[in-house]
Each structure stands twice: as structure tokens, then as C-alpha cells.
Amino acid sequence: MSKFYNGIMGLVVGDALGVPVEFRKRDTYEVKDMIGFGTYNQKPGTWSDDSSLTLATVESMGRIGKVEPMDIMKNFLDWLEDDWFTPCGEVFDVGGTTRRAIIRFSKGTDPLDCGSKSRMDNGNGALMRILPVAMLPDNSDKQTQILNVAHLTHAHFISDFACIIYTAIVENLMKGNLNDVAVLTGIQHYKEQLDNVSMLSEFKRLEQIEWLERNFVKSSGYVVDTLEAALWCFLNTKTYRDCVLTAVNLGEDTDTVAAVAGGLAGIYYGVGGETGIPESWIKQIARKDWIRKICDAVQFWDDSSR
Ligand SMILES: [Mg+2]
Structure with missing residues (x-):
């Protein structure tokens, strides 16, 4: 199995684990396994908008062999209007900013x-669905591709920077770095901006994220909180399973924090064995064979990263 598939499946499984308890307050419940129902009354293994938009991006990349914002946005519109790229034929959750962006596109606005x-x-x-582009090998167009795909729905500097830092960490993991090295060097790569651009001061906490106490880790839908929470979970656990369950049990935006963390943990720990994504969870994932197929179709980076 490729690291690309491991990352995508890591994201999807994390999302599905978080769906039943989305919006719940921290420490009013404990998820220990794949469960269903709850917030959206969906079967176990049902993934949400995070995975739908990620998979819509993967499908486009595999079908046309490049990152093409117009084609990805058409897939997003098919998702919102016609329920394509959904687990069970229904869109049951969509963020306001994302919905408004896709509606602008449907009325003729340029996707970018x-x-x-x-x-x-x-x-x-944007952060929750950037992983497939982030996993591409680094090249001179990479940052433009990341920002173009992010800007389909979110185009503020803070969201951009969260996607850029996440991408640097993903690249380090794809190269086989240890998790703490991947995260810390990924953040330090942007140290100069973090130190000097006042709008980025909120990201400064990332430099010490591993040592933050759980009480101070927010898990809201604000992009800086989500990135912090996901990195905290990834750095403070030693298996895929613990990473995503820790994320889900932080509460609030459970599915997205677990999806963002699960993408990293999927690349890092792989599938199966003692530390990888449990096969028993993948078995329960809606449309798992289709997910495998569209991941296998994405083959335009060098083989050393697979
Ligand atoms: Mg969701």
C-alpha cells in the first residue's frame, strides 16, 4: 500500500470516528472504538464532508493526472448539489464558508x-481537505498548487498559513522522518515569518505544542485550534489508534481534528500491525474499495515517496 493511500485512509477513518460525537463537549463521553449514530444518526464507518471534499480532490487528481482547480471545484459542486463523493448518497454536513464558495462557483465566479x-x-x-495535494512531492509549483486548492473555499492568510505548515509536516513524513522531527522542522522552516509577521503570532504556540497541557489544547473549528489539536494528538501518542481516539475525545470539532491528525498518523504508521490503522476499522468504512481505487489512480509523483 502506498503512503498516499495510508494518508487518505488515515484521514477518512479519523473523520468517521469523530462523526457520531461532533459538537459534543470534552469529557462528557469517551469513544474507544468505531461507533455509529449520535450527532448525525449515521451507521458506523460513515465519513463526512472532510472526507468527501478530500476524496473529490483525489478523484480529480487521479482522473486527469494533475492538480486542476477548475476540475476539483466541479467535483465540489457535484458533491453539494448532487451528493457525489458521499458515503451513503447524502450530504449531511457542510461548513458555511465552503457552501458559500461553491455557490459562488455555481453562479459563474472563477474557482480561484x-x-x-x-x-x-x-x-x-481548507486544512481538512488539503492532504492529497500536500502529499505530492515538493516541486517549484507546489506552494501555488496548495494555495490554489485551498482558495477554492478559504483564502485568508491565516488559513493559508495553516495549510502551508501542515504541508511542510506532511512532506517530512512522506520522506520518512520521525514524527517529532517532521513536525518541529516543518514549523521551524517558517520560523522567520512566525517571528516577524504579526498576523501569524497565533501560530507561535506551535513551537511548543508537544508540551502543552490538554486543558490548553482547543479543538474548535477555528483553523489554528484544529491544527494545534491535531499536532498535539500526533506528538503525544504512539499508535494510529491512540492518535485519532485522543483527537475524537477532545470534543467539539471531533471529526475534523481527527481527520487532520489521522492523515498524519496514517502516513506515519501505515495500515495494520501493532501501530497502524486497524484493519477492523477500515472494514467498516463506507465505499472503502472505491477509496482504494481512486487513490491508486494518483500516480504522478516519483516512486521513492510511495
Ligand atoms: Mg465533517
Whole structure:
């Protein structure tokens, strides 16, 4: 199995684990296994918008062999209007910023101008679906590709920077770095901006994220909180299973924190064995064979990263 598939399945499984308890308050419940129902009354293994938009991106990349924002956005529109890329034929959750961007596209706006640039629109809706592009090998176009795909729905500097830092960490993991090295060097790569750009001061806490006490880790839908929470879970656990369950049990935006953390943990721990994504969880994932197929179709990076 490729690291690309491991990352995508890691994201999808994390999302599905979090769906039944989305919006629940921390420590009012404990998830220990794949469960169903709850917040959206869905079967176990049902994934949400995080995975739908990620998989819509993967499908486009595999079908046309490149990152093409217009084609990805058409898939997003098919998702919102016609329930494509859904687990069971129904969109049951969509973020406000994302919905407004896709509606702008349906009315003729250029896809790269659809994402909001407002300070208020810094939810995690771009971060949660950037993984497939982040896993591509580094090249001179990479940062432009990341920002173009992010800007389909979210175009504020803070959301952009969260996607850029996440991408640096993903690249380090794809190269086989240890988890703490991957995270810390990924953050330190941008140290100069973090130190000097006042709008990025909120990201400064990332440099010490591993040592933060759980009480101080927020798990809201604000993109900086989501990134912090996901990295905290990834650095403070030693298996895929513990990483995503820790994320789900932080409460609030459970599915997205677990999806963002699960993408990293999927790349790092792989599938099966003592530490990888449990096969018993993958078995329960809706449309798992289709997910495998569209991941296998994405083959345009060098084989050393697979
Ligand atoms: Mg969701």
C-alpha cells in the first residue's frame, strides 16, 4: 500500500470516528472504538464532508493526472448539489464558508476567486481537505498548487498559513522522518515569518505544542485550534489508534481534528500491525474499495515517496 493511500485512509477513518460525537463537549463521553449514530444518526464507518471534499480532490487528481482547480471545484459542486463523493448518497454536513464558495462557483465566479478572504472565515475547511495535494512531492509549483486548492473555499492568510505548515509536516513524513522531527522542522522552516509577521503570532504556540497541557489544547473549528489539536494528538501518542481516539475525545470539532491528525498518523504508521490503522476499522468504512481505487489512480509523483 502506498503512503498516499495510508494518508487518505488515515484521514477518512479519523473523520468517521469523530462523526457520531461532533459538537459534543470534552469529557462528557469517551469513544474507544468505531461507533455509529449520535450527532448525525449515521451507521458506523460513515465519513463526512472532510472526507468527501478530500476524496473529490483525489478523484480529480487521479482522473486527469494533475492538480486542476477548475476540475476539483466541479467535483465540489457535484458533491453539494448532487451528493457525489458521499458515503451513503447524502450530504449531511457542510461548513458555511465552503457552501458559500461553491455557490459562488455555481453562479459563474472563477474557482480561484470563490474562497472568502474575510478574517471571520478562518474555519478549518481548507486544512481538512488539503492532504492529497500536500502529499505530492515538493516541486517549484507546489506552494501555488496548495494555495490554489485551498482558495477554492478559504483564502485568508491565516488559513493559508495553516495549510502551508501542515504541508511542510506532511512532506517530512512522506520522506520518512520521525514524527517529532517532521513536525518541529516543518514549523521551524517558517520560523522567520512566525517571528516577524504579526498576523501569524497565533501560530507561535506551535513551537511548543508537544508540551502543552490538554486543558490548553482547543479543538474548535477555528483553523489554528484544529491544527494545534491535531499536532498535539500526533506528538503525544504512539499508535494510529491512540492518535485519532485522543483527537475524537477532545470534543467539539471531533471529526475534523481527527481527520487532520489521522492523515498524519496514517502516513506515519501505515495500515495494520501493532501501530497502524486497524484493519477492523477500515472494514467498516463506507465505499472503502472505491477509496482504494481512486487513490491508486494518483500516480504522478516519483516512486521513492510511495
Ligand atoms: Mg465533517
